[in-house]
Amino acid sequence: MRGRPALFTRYEADSAMLPTITQRVWLAIGLVAVIGAAVWLPRDWLILIATAFIAAIGVIGLNLVTGYAGQVSLGHAFFLGVGAYAGAAFGGEATEKLVGMGLDVIFWLPLAGLTAGFIGAAIAPIAVRLRGLYLAFLTLGLVFLGEHIFREWESVTGGPGIGRKPGVLRLAGWRFDLDGQIAGYSVTREQQIYWLTLLVLIIMAFAAKNIVRSRIGRAFAAVRDRDIAAEVMGIDLTRYKVLAFGVSSFYAGVAGGLLFTVTGFVNTNSFNLLLSFTYIAMVVIGGAASITGSIMGAAFLTLLPRIIDGAGGVLPFLEVGSTGLLSTSQLERIVFGALIIGFLIFEPLGLNGIWMRLRNYWKAWPFSY
Amino acid sequence: MSERLLVFDEVRLSFAGVVAVDGVSFDVNAGELFAIIGPNGAGKTSIFNCLNGVYLPQEGRINLDGTDLLGLRPDKIAELGVARMFQNIELFSNLTTLDNILLGRNLHMKSGILSSALYFGKAKREETAHRRRAEEIIDFLEIAQYRKSLVGMLPYGVQKRVELGRALAMDPRILLLDEPVAGMNLEETEDMARFILDIQEELQVTMILVEHDMGLVMDIADRIMVIDFGRKIAEGTPDQIQKNPDVIRAYLGEEFETEGLDDEAPASEGSRL
Ligand SMILES: Nc1ncnc2c1ncn2[C@@H]1O[C@H](COP(=O)(O)OP(=O)(O)OP(=O)(O)O)[C@@H](O)[C@H]1O
Ligand SMILES: [Mg+2]
Numbered sequence: 212m213r214g215r216p217a218l219f220t221r222y223e224a225d226s227a228m229l230p231t232i233t234q235r236v237w238l239a240i241g242l243v244a245v246i247g248a249a250v251w252l253p254r255d256w257l258i259l260i261a262t263a264f265i266a267a268i269g270v271i272g273l274n275l276v277t278g279y280a281g282q283v284s285l286g287h288a289f290f291l292g293v294g295a296y297a298g299a300a301f302g303g304e305a306t307e308k309l310v311g312m313g314l315d316v317i318f319w320l321p322l323a324g325l326t327a328g329f330i331g332a333a334i335a336p337i338a339v340r341l342r343g344l345y346l347a348f349l350t351l352g353l354v355f356l357g358e359h360i361f362r363e364w365e366s367v368t369g370g371p372g373i374g375r376k377p378g379v380l381r382l383a384g385w386r387f388d389l390d391g392q393i394a395g396y397s398v399t400r401e402q403q404i405y406w407l408t409l410l411v412l413i414i415m416a417f418a419a420k421n422i423v424r425s426r427i428g429r430a431f432a433a434v435r436d437r438d439i440a441a442e443v444m445g446i447d448l449t450r451y452k453v454l455a456f457g458v459s460s461f462y463a464g465v466a467g468g469l470l471f472t473v474t475g476f477v478n479t480n481s482f483n484l485l486l487s488f489t490y491i492a493m494v495v496i497g498g499a500a501s502i503t504g505s506i507m508g509a510a511f512l513t514l515l516p517r518i519i520d521g522a523g524g525v526l527p528f529l530e531v532g533s534t535g536l537l538s539t540s541q542l543e544r545i546v547f548g549a550l551i552i553g554f555l556i557f558e559p560l561g562l563n564g565i566w567m568r569l570r571n572y573w574k575a576w577p578f579s580y
Numbered sequence: 581m582s583e584r585l586l587v588f589d590e591v592r593l594s595f596a597g598v599v600a601v602d603g604v605s606f607d608v609n610a611g612e613l614f615a616i617i618g619p620n621g622a623g624k625t626s627i628f629n630c631l632n633g634v635y636l637p638q639e640g641r642i643n644l645d646g647t648d649l650l651g652l653r654p655d656k657i658a659e660l661g662v663a664r665m666f667q668n669i670e671l672f673s674n675l676t677t678l679d680n681i682l683l684g685r686n687l688h689m690k691s692g693i694l695s696s697a698l699y700f701g702k703a704k705r706e707e708t709a710h711r712r713r714a715e716e717i718i719d720f721l722e723i724a725q726y727r728k729s730l731v732g733m734l735p736y737g738v739q740k741r742v743e744l745g746r747a748l749a750m751d752p753r754i755l756l757l758d759e760p761v762a763g764m765n766l767e768e769t770e771d772m773a774r775f776i777l778d779i780q781e782e783l784q785v786t787m788i789l790v791e792h793d794m795g796l797v798m799d800i801a802d803r804i805m806v807i808d809f810g811r812k813i814a815e816g817t818p819d820q821i822q823k824n825p826d827v828i829r830a831y832l833g834e835e836f837e838t839e840g841l842d843d844e845a846p847a848s849e850g851s852r853l
Contacts, residue, residue: 222711223704421699425707426682426689428696433672433683440670443632444750445658445687454693500674 228420245409249402257401258473259517260510264408265469267509270493271419271502272462277491278499279423280455281435283343286350287490289357290327290460292482294467295377296367298323299477302378302468309375310366316387319378320411323468324461331460335453354484361479374478377471380407388472408469412506415462419502422458431455432500492547496554498561507562512547519543585610585786586631586754591640593626600626601637602810608754608788613780615789615801617821619831623810624790625667628756631788632664633657644754659687661753665743665760667790673732677742680731681717684749685710717745721775737768744775754786755779761793769793773800798822806830 229235249257273287302319305311314322338349361368369375380387380403387403422428430451433441442448471477489512497508519539537545558564586608593601600623608614616624629635631642633654642649649657663684672680689710695703718724721741726734731742740760747755760776761769773796779785791797797804798818806814806821808830814821821827 222708222715228699418697421703422693422697425696425699425703426686426691427693429675429679429683430686432675432679433686436672436674437670439634439654440666440672441683442654443634443658443664444683444746445655446683447653447655458693 228417228424242413246406249405252405254399254401257399257405259514261401261405261408262470262473263510263513264405264412265466265473266490266493266513267412267506268415268469269463269466270490270497270505270509271416272459272466273490274494274497274499274501274505275419275422275431275462276455276459278494278501278505279428279435280431280452282338282452282455283347284350284456284459285347285484285487285491286353286357287459287463288482288484288486289350289353290331290463291467291470291486292357292361293327293330293460294323294464295471295477295482296361296364297326297464298378298468299375300367302381303376304379308366309369313379315382316378316380316407317382320465320468323378324464327464327467328457328461331463332453332457335456336449338456339449339452351484351487354482354487357482358480361482368477368479371479374476376475377477378468380404380472388475404473408473411465411469415465416502416506419462423500423502427451427454492551494561496550496561498563499559501561501563503566504561504563507566511562515546516543519546583610584608585612585645586788587641587643588627588631589641589643591627591630591637591642593623593630593635593637599810601630603640604807604810604812606805606812606815608786610786611780611784612802613776613787613789613800615791615797615804616807617791617794617797617804618807622807624807625758626810627807628664628758628788628790631657631662631756655687658750661750662756663747663750663752663754664756665740665747665758667758667762669736669739669743671731671739671743671746674730676728677718677723677726677731677734677745678711678714678728680742681714681745681749682710684717684746685714687750714749717748720748720778721745722771737764737771740764740768740772741775744772748779748783748785752785754788757787757789757791759791760789761791761796769796776800 224230229238252260269287269291272290273284276282276284298319300310301312301314301322302316303309303311304313312319334353338346341349362371365373367375385391387407388400390397390399391403392398423431430441430446433444433446434448434451434455438448471481493508493512494505495508496511497506498504516539519542522539522542554561560567584607588604588606588608590603590605591601592599592603602623604623604627606614616627618624626635630637631649633649633652633656636651640650644660644662647660649660649662652660672683675683689706691703691706695701699707718727721744723738723741723745726738726742731739734742744757744760757776761772764772776787776789777800780787789797789801798821801818803815803817804821805812806824806827813826813830814824816824
């Protein structure tokens with residue numbers, strides 16, 4: 212069928228992730244741009260964007276269980292914490308007070324994910340009996356339980372006020388978290404973290420895309436939309452809910468393991484309810500049941516404080532010194548709240564929904580249908 | 581063709597006071613189109629829910645080709661070959677027609693989470709093989725033009741067909757149809773009747789049909805069971821049922837009894853009793 216690239220003659224081609232050549236070309240251009248941007252972006256922006264990459268991994272995880280499988284989880288902060296500390300224990304340096312196995316990142320990062328994943332899958336059978344508000348409360352309880360454990364388990368977490376260093380980004384002697392030289396070119400710590408987290412995000416995002424377009428993703432959606440009908444069609448509800456929680460927690464574990472390598476320090480009080488809510492907000496704003504949306508939501512909310520900071524110099528009513536009407540952090544919280552409400556009411560499909568509409572508009576342009 | 585596939589024996593199901601199914605027994609033979617009729621609230625859907633394992637009857641026995649179904653979870657019963665089309669559409673409305681039908685294939689698919697995440701080799705081959713079967717069903721039900729549409733947006737009659745397709749995709753041994761033509765116009769009803777007969781003849785799937793459209797039931801059913809207030813009041817061929825005085829009484833009430841005994845009076849084709 213030469214000359215007609217839009218006509219698919221094979222089912223494989225029809226169900227491919229990026230069915231058209233145009234889509235593949237755009238993805239390639241986008242990737243090159245994002246990878247290349249690290250060459251000229253300043254250090255603080257590199258760190259901020261790397262944080263967004265890591266958050267995106269966590270948001271994809273939450274979206275799998277909540278957006279795709281329909282199981283509301285307020286417990287994501289707990290699994291991020293488990294990942295952070297498992298990563299620190301497997302990949303961090305031991306001291307006289309702290310456990311640390313000093314493994315390479317290629318081992319400790321998957322182990323951080325697996326630890327969180329197994330705990331998620333182990334807790335899930337309890338959660339599976341509950342739905343809606345009750346499930347939300349149970350997962351909320353997990354966050355409080357986690358905060359307590361993280362405070363008390365000092366040999367792993369360092370304890371409150373002391374904390375510890377996260378897993379070390381080291382592979383076969385090479386340090387990603389230090390400035391270095393590759394083939395005569397000097398690369399900064401920030402550039403390396405940026406590229407490394409981007410690579411992990413790409414792998415995790417493609418894996419998630421594959422999961423949601425395969426039988427498992429369809430079963431998740433079936434469980435979410437009509438659980439009785441799903442069961443009557445042979446879908447084992449418990450199995451898929453446990454799977455959804457397990458996979459979601461795996462993603463949270465990987466994100467948690469990386470999250471604090473950026474700042475180089477894990478504090479025991481980081482894994483609170485606000486963190487869970489922030490992730491829910493990223494799902495809602497990005498778009499439930501969308502991998503692309505997860506990335507957009509994470510990027511948007513991670514960059515938002517910086518954008519508002521920037522606005523501080525421009526908007527007259529904002530505090531300069533202490534004279535303005537609002538401080539930037541107050542404005543940040545107001546915008547955050549307003550965005551969640553606004554998206555829930557006006558754009559339930561999130562940024563992804565807006566993006567799809569724009570894309571369809573341009574595809575059809577100059578026609579409006 | 582006369583081998584017994586399903587045995588439903590003295591099943592009793594009650595909800596806090598309401599007896600929905602009151603000691604009903606019937607057998608369904610392999611390849612047969614068995615219809616269950618009865619007034620609103622007679623317990624027809626409840627019988628299906630017992631068969632599916634959605635409700636657990638207090639008493640009785642349900643056996644599919646030698647395997648006891650009672651007490652099994654719905655998904656296990658589905659794996660044994662019981663598929664169902666619901667009275668009120670129960671499609672996954674955020675998914676496309678194709679995805680809904682592929683969900684019917686889910687119980688024949690094996691890929692785990694890891695091979696799905698890689699979408700490589702076995703997982704990909706499996707998706708493609710089942711896609712092929714799903715497409716056959718889409719062609720059979722003449723819904724190819726709706727393949728990639730979200731089912732929530734489709735017209736009612738098409739949604740009913742997608743639901744039939746989803747059940748067929750399971751390659752069931754027995755198919756439960758709960759009012760497949762309710763709310764349909766004449767043309768849609770005729771299409772559905774044609775599909776049901778094709779399923780029986782070409783795919784040799786055994787079916788239990790619950791339907792209020794007497795014309796349809798009398799036309800296509802091999803045997804009919806009539807229930808009222810959870811009790812079985814008659815069973816037989818369409819001809820026998822049309823002449824049965826108990827049936828006429830249940831449907832038309834006591835006052836029509838004498839009239840109903842007349843051979844001419846029972847359900848004429850197309851009328852909805
Ligand atoms: N989950 C339930 N809880 C309580 N009562 C129920 C339940 N399901 C069914 N019933 C009752 O059982 C009886 C039989 O209901 P069922 O839905 O089986 O009737 P039906 O024959 O399918 O009726 P229709 O033709 O209206 O669909 C009714 O009296 C109904 O109210
Ligand atoms: Mg009913």
